[in-house]
Amino acid sequence: MRNNALFAKAGNERGLDCAMKRTLSLAALFVLTAALSGCGVRVSDVPRTVAKVNGDPIDAAVYLDQVHRRFGEDVLRNLIEQRIIIQWAQDEKVPPTRRQIQEQIERLKRDGNYEDQVRIMGEDNLWSEIEAVQARINLALKFTKITEQELKDAYEAMKPRFVHGKRRQVLVVLNTDAAKLERALKELKDGRDFREVAAKYADRRFSMGEPIRVWVDLDEPGAMPPAIVKAAKETKVGEVSDVLSFGGQTGSAQYAILKVVREQAKMNKPFRDVKDEIKSYVALQKSQTDPAFLRKFNKRLRDAKIEINIKQFRNLVYAIKNPVEPPSMISPGGRGQGTGQ
Numbered sequence: 001m002r003n004n005a006l007f008a009k010a011g012n013e014r015g016l017d018c019a020m021k022r023t024l025s026l027a028a029l030f031v032l033t034a035a036l037s038g039c040g041v042r043v044s045d046v047p048r049t050v051a052k053v054n055g056d057p058i059d060a061a062v063y064l065d066q067v068h069r070r071f072g073e074d075v076l077r078n079l080i081e082q083r084i085i086i087q088w089a090q091d092e093k094v095p096p097t098r099r100q101i102q103e104q105i106e107r108l109k110r111d112g113n114y115e116d117q118v119r120i121m122g123e124d125n126l127w128s129e130i131e132a133v134q135a136r137i138n139l140a141l142k143f144t145k146i147t148e149q150e151l152k153d154a155y156e157a158m159k160p161r162f163v164h165g166k167r168r169q170v171l172v173v174l175n176t177d178a179a180k181l182e183r184a185l186k187e188l189k190d191g192r193d194f195r196e197v198a199a200k201y202a203d204r205r206f207s208m209g210e211p212i213r214v215w216v217d218l219d220e221p222g223a224m225p226p227a228i229v230k231a232a233k234e235t236k237v238g239e240v241s242d243v244l245s246f247g248g249q250t251g252s253a254q255y256a257i258l259k260v261v262r263e264q265a266k267m268n269k270p271f272r273d274v275k276d277e278i279k280s281y282v283a284l285q286k287s288q289t290d291p292a293f294l295r296k297f298n299k300r301l302r303d304a305k306i307e308i309n310i311k312q313f314r315n316l317v318y319a320i321k322n323p324v325e326p327p328s329m330i331s332p333g334g335r336g337q338g339t340g341q
Helices: 002-011 016-023 027-033 060-091 098-110 114-121 123-143 148-162 178-189 194-201 226-234 275-289 291-303 316-321
Strands: 049-053 056-059 167-175 212-217 244-246 254-264
Touching (some): 056 060, 060 316, 098 123, 123 275, 123 291, 167 178, 167 226, 178 194, 178 254, 212 226, 275 291, 291 316
Antiparallel strands (some): 049 056
């Protein structure tokens, strides 16, 4: 398991998109819950028959009704609180601008996370989520104090995204059974989609049906397994490697196939060049941890005029309008009240 920890460590570069991912946890359901009122509205990418089990069909209406009943209240709360935070930013004359939202999208693209988010959420829903995140940032910049030392500390924590050698982002499928990955490689060579093959052949102890996404620094690979680094160097962008093995000297051997998805040139951006991005990151963190900010937001929740027209969720109004007040101090890694984010 040691090598898998290395993958997790290498793929866990801290930064604004990491904070965003906490805010997007419900977003994958938006596409499904947009049309769950039972009025026959179609949902993009959801066919009338969502699955068949031994020939027995599962109807989209049944599927969407269950998604609605199990997750609809959380999604609705998230949407309401997003709207409140955006309206608050507008009232304070610091609304998120198209330029700010586009800058956040460009950062997601730079860090190799944009395509996954669009695949899960769709471009429109992603835009809406980022708009709410940016509203939080703008409000935190207005109402909280950010010190120079906090910015420098955040830069050091996020440094791998700003200072690195030439690197390649790869998708990795892991398994301890080499024969399974040989079958996976054959399917890939026959034209099967990499994610589909990963879902079929990846060892569930290492991933939940998704390939591991990680940056491999070709100049300073650190603790990354040498076999992975070698394959990342030798495999062309857009292509897949042969089955490779690693870890045999420190434990049971593991096997992998990787696909190189993008390449980045060497980067060495000093603190002064990325200070604005760092400030956005710290502001977002403060919007989730600063007690004074959270109390202001709680007042906006209490004062909001909310009307819920879904009968089984009408009591959600009371939960939103009676938020838990934050303690006087919240640890930097803690979570505060927020937009379900």
